Amino acid sequence: MRGLRAAASVLTLTLTTALLATAPAGPATSNALAGPAAEPEPASLLTLSVPDRAAFAQLVARGTDLTERVRPQADGSIQVDAVLTPSQLAELRGLGVTTPDLAQAKQAPKTTTAADRIVIERAVWFKTRDGYFLSVEASSSAGAAAALSTTWRGPKGGGEVAMVPYEDAGAYLGHQFATPVPAESRPQWVTVTSAGGGKAQARVREWPDGERPDRTAPGYQKDFVSQYMTPAQLNARVRDLHRRFPELTDLIELPNKTNGYRRHAQAQFGTVVVTSLAYGSEGGNDVAVELVDPGAAERPLQVAVEGGTVTVSLATGPGGALASTAAQVVAALNAQAGHLVKATPYRGDSGQGIVAAAPRTALSDSLKAPADVSRAPATVLALRIGAHRDGSRTGVLAYAQEHAREWVTPLVTIEAAERLLRNHRRDPATRRLLQRTDVFIVPTVNPDGANYSFYDFPMQRKNLTNHCPAQQSDPALRNSWGVDINRNYASGSLSDGYFGASANCQSGSFAGPGEHSEPESRNVMWLAKTYRNIKFAMNVHSYGGFFMWPPGAYKLDGRVTLPRPTAEQEAYFMRSARTIEQAIAAHRGTVTWPQQTGPVTDVLYSAAGNSADELWYEYGVFGWDFEVGADLWDPAARTWRAVGFQPPFEEGHQEAQEFANGLISLIGVAADYRPKG
Known part of the structure; x- marks a missing residue:
């Protein structure tokens, strides 16, 4: 695909002392960097x-x-x-953060307390294409100080492994394996022992042990994705499906247009940053600035504007040396060229340094996508699929790419949509799903950020709206701008005092200037508010291989979570998860680990202002999160390997297939849903 970056991989950093040059931190000098070159x-x-x-x-x-x-x-x-x-x-x-190759091993905690009481919470085995694996979770009355280990046995022997204490925000949540461990055969019994003398035994059960996927008819079609897709390609696919299957689909244009794949054009002259008032694609890239040495003594500072060119004639002293400070140049530009540009000091610089002459330099928005990639505010599309799209059937919302760099996630939704529509006539199981449910597919919630990830900065997480003040808006900081859409919702938010989002506009988890400040989050909630038959939702993310649901946030002081589901609701979340995970595993044997299946706050960390929480607490929608891209087992090294956000497409393709299985299984869960009352 034209313009796409090579797939990124997880790296272990080799520390170096050399950093890429950035804009100068001190006063401008005669050889100061000019132009948009500060990368x-x-x-x-x-x-x-x-x-x-x-x-x-x-x-x-x-x-x-x-x-x-x-x-x-x-x-x-x-x-x-x-x-x-x-x-x-x-x-x-x-x-104390290091990279694993530099980290020094520590001894596991030991305890000499009296015999503690051990409870085995879960002991399960699962089978992948690489063989059998064991996972155990247990708790000790001695808490995190306990040193627990597990021994197991099966038909072909057994083994022993140390367990990891799991604490979060000062709360002890139990012990678990660091990762599932390989076994020669299916484990049958485990014994968990403590250095304090406690002991417990349990029979090992199968995981995920959910309902098997429906049997599909001969000729069932699948495998409809062949590459990573940009937002334009995703929209084209959605429109094409609506055109081909008008009797089964509606095309919904969500009401809140995004900012667009666009930025203001900029250039930097020492400690002076010049930014166009117009977006680069709307004339800002046509603006140029030059700083001229008049070549004579005692000349005043002057600014002239001719068309899109701004000429700054710098002041000189009695001997002809340049004498304009950065603060003076900023003030003159804003006074005389304020209809075209805004000048600001570099990162709060005092502006006392003398500004050097610089040749005519065109401002640039620094965006690298081809010209045929639209810069205009984007309309986000939803494809509604079902035989009865009148609100009378249980609604299912599947939405992806809140985080721009997660290239696999839209493919999951597109693959599922293709399967539902193309198998409707030939497959009774699919036909039943579309008779009983009303499905809403949003392949890319964050198209602007996605374009930036494809064409400019592969690791872009956020959208493309810059809320940073001037001192944090020079060109070298452009990869840190934007809002984390999955921290911009209104339940359990940062502004409500919940933990796991940031008020810093440069951080990866910046929650935005307020709840629902971004059109992307407003669009998701508009669907939930408008189509009240939506009772199920899947937020597709990557990577790591998690399957999660609310509560997703807590207040740090006391680790007070959002209200937990009732025991009955929790059981329904877990039972449904096992069924969906069974369908995921059916494709190539990828099993979502049991210790990574559960409420967000229990299996990951607090994520203030996430969408699944708002769907659940405000609209009563059973909201799940996929984290596609489970670790892969490396049999040679006998360890688990991460896959990354943008694995080689061969792996991304497999992830799309298996999690499309899971998404269709969720639709099956919805088809069987019968609310009480």
């Missing part, structure tokens, strides 16, 4: 080793751009993937 630092997807839960909480609190791949370790540390620049990584060193 952002490169960012990489890294695996970090965090010493403990307290340090991890600090990472979340400061808005570090963390992925959903979080792996507690037996020594009490935590491994997590994050997107960081070298400077950002250096700032984390004070928290």
